[in-house]
Amino acid sequence: MLNGHHPKSLSMTEQEEFADALLDQISVEINEEHDIATLSSRIKEDPDFKARFDSPRQIADQITPDLRQRVGEFIGIKVSPDVKIEFPELEELKGIKGKKVFATQDAREFVDKLFLAVAKQSRQGIADLVKLDTAKFLVYSTYAKSYISKISTTYGDYLDSKIYINNFVLSNYPQIVLYKQGSPYEPGYEMIKSGYVGALKMTILEEMVHSIQNNLYEENKKAVTEVNKINEDLAKIILTLDDGIVTKLSDYLQLPAVPDEFPIAKRANLFFMLNPDNFIVNVLGPDVMTFTKVEIDPTIQQMIPQILETYQRWLLPIQRHHAAFSTMEGMAEFSVQNILKDDEDFHQYLATFMGTDISSYQVRKNIGKDFTGVVFGKYGKETFQILIKNPPTTRELKDPQLYLKRVF
Incomplete structure (x- = not known):
């Protein structure tokens, strides 16, 4: 039902089906969290494992002053003394991830409740929210799935002058990595400890850079909020389609059959297919980020007359988001x-946690990093002030020379 899940039982309400589908889609993450917690407990109970590591907070206290200085020297902008570092536990961190969803003003409370329900794995809480506002659920459940399913691989985040460190992951990983190397543990201890400190250095440094990106942040936030509003509008349009059009359009798009007893599920599948983030990008490809207009299959437009205008409205804000976020x-x-x-x-x-080295890490392709490198090659540390003040377009992101000509 949710992103291609199918109803399982007529004894369940549709709302419960949606809740189960969402929880199923984050089950890999939940299992990973359980495995980390279980293995960490076993390690603590193992009398042969005597290695101990400082907490993320203890290490952060030691390395943060130097990182502030190094960031300021490299980018030419001081990290504000108001930027603090916090160490939330898992459930709280999931709630914070919800705050990072740039919802419309009308949807803010809904999104916070949704992330809280997902964090608590509250089937009934999720089902109640589906019933409360199905359109908002269709739009924002995608964020819940995407953000929460990556928690165990997320070391840190930044929001509102606070750097958040994933205390659950970073306080457990060093012991787990060392334990998995097997006894004797002493020979590998110093390398693992160093890699652990390196992970925190990378995380804090990265989020410090995010903390100085005010104008870019606001540009991205505004663009994403517009995209979400458009997706909410599309969800409402699809949810109000009559049954005949829903069936005809589902058949035309070759969507999996859904029993008539699940009318919302039928429309949900249509929404997830026709959501512009999915449909336009998959049909037109990534070059859509430089297009000025979109075209739509006439058959689809005949059944949903508003869809072309909706897609056209989506194009500019999604491009602004792509450019700002990539930068x-x-x-x-x-x-x-x-x-x-x-x-x-x-x-x-890189060696102990990622299984790579600095050379391999540096050659990874990243359009935003490569763009920054071109501008930096010409303007050095002034680059960061320039990019924050004058965000590139998607075309300029692909061709930095266009940006350099425009800005200078």
């Missing part, structure tokens, strides 16, 4: 690679 991420990755390129702890992190 933000690129600036952060470029900074990490340059500031930590000779840092032994970071090298150990």
